[in-house]
Amino acid sequence: MRVVSIDYKPIAEVCFLNAGRGAGGYYEDRLPILSAELQELPSGLDAVIATADLQGRARFQKSQSGPPRLLGEVLPKILTEVVATIGLSNPDRIAVLLAGDFYTVPALDKRGGSGDVSSVWQSFGRSFGAVAGVAGNHDTFGPNQETRPRFPKQLRFLDGDRTSIEGIRVAGIGGIIGNPTRLQRRTEQEYLEVLESLLLEPLDVLVMHDGPDAPSCGFKGSSAVREVIERYQPPLVVRGHSHWPDPLVELASGVQVLNVDARAVVLRAVDRTQANP
Numbered sequence: 001m002r003v004v005s006i007d008y009k010p011i012a013e014v015c016f017l018n019a020g021r022g023a024g025g026y027y028e029d030r031l032p033i034l035s036a037e038l039q040e041l042p043s044g045l046d047a048v049i050a051t052a053d054l055q056g057r058a059r060f061q062k063s064q065s066g067p068p069r070l071l072g073e074v075l076p077k078i079l080t081e082v083v084a085t086i087g088l089s090n091p092d093r094i095a096v097l098l099a100g101d102f103y104t105v106p107a108l109d110k111r112g113g114s115g116d117v118s119s120v121w122q123s124f125g126r127s128f129g130a131v132a133g134v135a136g137n138h139d140t141f142g143p144n145q146e147t148r149p150r151f152p153k154q155l156r157f158l159d160g161d162r163t164s165i166e167g168i169r170v171a172g173i174g175g176i177i178g179n180p181t182r183l184q185r186r187t188e189q190e191y192l193e194v195l196e197s198l199l200l201e202p203l204d205v206l207v208m209h210d211g212p213d214a215p216s217c218g219f220k221g222s223s224a225v226r227e228v229i230e231r232y233q234p235p236l237v238v239r240g241h242s243h244w245p246d247p248l249v250e251l252a253s254g255v256q257v258l259n260v261d262a263r264a265v266v267l268r269a270v271d272r273t274q275a276n277p
């Protein structure tokens, strides 16, 4: 998968509540939805949507009772409505790549809380034809805070795993480099070993939560991860965790990195866009 172009002007923005520090510190924020063009997509797909770091909650109007719902629970339905306005009217023909971190504490009074994001994955699964992705370093799954979910087959959780969506070869590694006794973390050595094992086989897109840095732009990430990625040169890396002001960067080796932290990107094939405007 190669991105041919990206439109920096959002096709839509979704209002949500972002957590603040302390009671009542939350504030209204906007999640941009961008569109981009891919060189090609398999005939079974009209688009791929990539997103990560939906660390917020829906506005109170969207939640009838109880705390406001996670942004990622309400976003899939909104996305189906937004993409319909650009001609993507069959969400069954859209695949979603989730790059992790979908939790925010219910009181919105603390940033960086961890918790169960199963409902976010399930919501994407109800709205779209295929879902694959990885865990963020704040994500747990289920009432017992497992780090690996027990999802039905159609929700393809990847952590050192590979899958194929309509022929698109997807590999994924979740979490971040850090103290392995903490949630969703591996030592650098273990992380790089898992990464390298995924890159030994050809793939079309690598989904990661943390990921490479982009030193030419001064964007944050791991230089060790970048060095491994540049050696194996997967065509496209989708990552979250650190917000980059520019969502698409090409590394020196030509590897494209799409940073979807706090944004959603709708990727369509160039020729289909022209055929079905």
Ligand SMILES: [Fe+2]
Pocket: 101, 136, 137, 138, 209, 240, 241, 242
């Ligand atoms: Fe993160």
